[in-house]
Amino acid sequence: MPQNGDINKTFGVYKNLCCGLEIVLNEGARFPDCPNHPKLTTLWKPMAGERFPRASELPSAKKKRNDPAA
Numbered sequence: 248m249p250q251n252g253d254i255n256k257t258f259g260v261y262k263n264l265c266c267g268l269e270i271v272l273n274e275g276a277r278f279p280d281c282p283n284h285p286k287l288t289t290l291w292k293p294m295a296g297e298r299f300p301r302a303s304e305l306p307s308a309k310k311k312r313n314d315p316a317a
């Protein structure tokens with residue numbers, strides 16, 4: 248798993264493990280420190296397949312069971 252200071256090899260969304268902060272990082276960019284933990288190692292987990300989801304593709308977990316639109 249990449250950490251702060253590493254060079255990103257794959258454009259995408261990454262989430263840090265300490266704070267759950269999500270960022271979009273370009274290929275070739277350096278993984279940043281966590282703003283809350285600048286002196287610690289920050290691990291960035293790739294969020295595969297979660298890049299710019301469309302409304303129709305949002306996970307059903309975001310829907311309430313009693314959908315008011317239904």
Ligand SMILES: [Zn+2]
Nearest residue numbers: 265266281284
């Ligand atoms: Zn943090």
